[in-house]
Amino acid sequence: MIGIILFPLVRNKLFPPVWPSAEELAEEVRNFEASLEPEEGMASLQEEGQNPGGRVKMFPFNPNENSYSDWLDLGLTPRQARTADNYLKRGGAFRVPADLKKIYGLDSGRYALLEPYIRIPGGTGEGRADMPEEEPDGRKASPAGAVPLELNTADSTELQVLPGVGPVLASRLVRYRLLIGGFYSMDQVEEVYGLDDSLIAGWGGRVWIDSTRIRKMDLNRAGFRELLRHPYLDYYHTRALVQYRESQGGFSSLEEIRRNRLLPDSIYRRIAPYLETGHRQP
Secondary structure, eight states: HHHHHHHHHHHHSSSSOOOHHHHHHHHHHHHHHHHHOOOOTTHHHHHHSSSSTTTOOOBHHHHHOOOOHHHHHHTOOHHHHHHHHHHHHTOOOOOSGGGGGGGGOOOOHHHHHHGGGGGOTTTTTTTOTOOBBBBBOBBOGGGOOOEEEETOOHHHHHHHHHHTTOHHHHHHHHHHHHHHTTTTTTGGGGGGGTOOHHHHHGGGEEOOGGGGGOOOOOOOTTTHHHHTTTTOOHHHHHHHHHHHHHHHHHHSSSSHHHHHTTHHHHHHHHGGGEEEOOOOOO
């Protein structure tokens, strides 16, 4: 034990350490700091989170044939590259260069750099030659003259013609539609598990929504369980509505919900299209 304790002292006496001079130490620090600096031309890209760890490569490309690594080489962030890659894997397609603007988070500056290199067979820059046109009733026509799908009536088989929609997603969409009572906005479609904004954007003019097909609940007749079954209402929201109905003998209008603050405004705006007050008890 004594030998172990004394060994460092004896070693330092016999073999004194050689310390670098102040000049040598300063030189080592400068070299280390220089190694941490980004390569020329990459500093701004790394600050923006573009193509981390690599140099941007600009080359002519067909976005419909790009891989995840191709998107990274072009300067997209990992998140943007995943969005574009998932969009393509689910059946989406970029029909004109401007469709790249639909990639979540892709700003106008990055698109301006990419646009001269985009090569889409049959694409026409910012043109709208193959974009859906407006129908007389406000719906958008589908490409190639196909009849747009109405999302509140289409069955699971019909839904599978949409890019990126297979049997599983089609079934989920139909089940969720039945659960909430139908769609009144395309934003609601994103609530279906597995349907993100990039996939839905690829549907273009292939779908439309007839909000008159929404199934409504009568606030003066619907039971507690029926109201609670709706995804937009929780237990406390439902209890507030039922207790008010019982104390007041029913609702005269939906405005009573807002006026008496029975629901938060954010919840009221979502659930109001599914409610009506047609049968008030005398």
